[in-house]
Amino acid sequence: MTDLQVSKTILEQLGxxxxxxxxxTKNFLGDTTSLRFSLPRNKSKGNVMTITLNSMDTYxxxxxxxxxxxxxxxxxxxxxxxxxxxxxxxxxxxxxxxx
Numbered sequence: 342m343t344d345l346q347v348s349k350t351i352l353e354q355l356g357x358x359x360x361x362x363x364x365x366t367k368n369f370l371g372d373t374t375s376l377r378f379s380l381p382r383n384k385s386k387g388n389v390m391t392i393t394l395n396s397m398d399t400y401x402x403x404x405x406x407x408x409x410x411x412x413x414x415x416x417x418x419x420x421x422x423x424x425x426x427x428x429x430x431x432x433x434x435x436x437x438x439x440x
Contacts, residue, residue, distance in 0.1 A: 348376040351392050351400070354423045355430060356438045364436045366390075380404075383434035387415045390433075392426070395419070400426060404433055 348371025352360070360366070368379040375393040387404035389412075395401050397420065404416040421429050427438040 344373050345371045347374055347394050348372065351376040351394070351426070354426050355392075356427060360427075360438050363438055363440075364430075364434070380434060383436060385415055385433050385435075387433075390430075399423075402426075402429055402433070 348369075351371075352369070356363070365381040366378045370377045375391055377389060377391045380388055380390055385404050387406050389405045389407050391403045391405070393401045393403075399419075400421040400423070401419045402417070402421055403414055406413045406415055416433055418429060418433075430436070430438055
């Protein structure tokens, strides 16, 4: 498994390129256990989302508002199954991930 395999898998589970086109997310940053990206204006008021694979093989989702040198966690959900990622994203942001 490559270093970015987990972050690539998270993006595919969200919907891949269709997800990016439908939601306007950008500035993707992946590492060995997570994917972070910028959000356009949305109902959560957050501008960054981080999805992290945890030790239970489920995902933890955090929505942050980052301004200058201050980060505020606006919402955090733990134990999300892969098949529920799109629904959780829609619930938090109000954006549909597919047609």
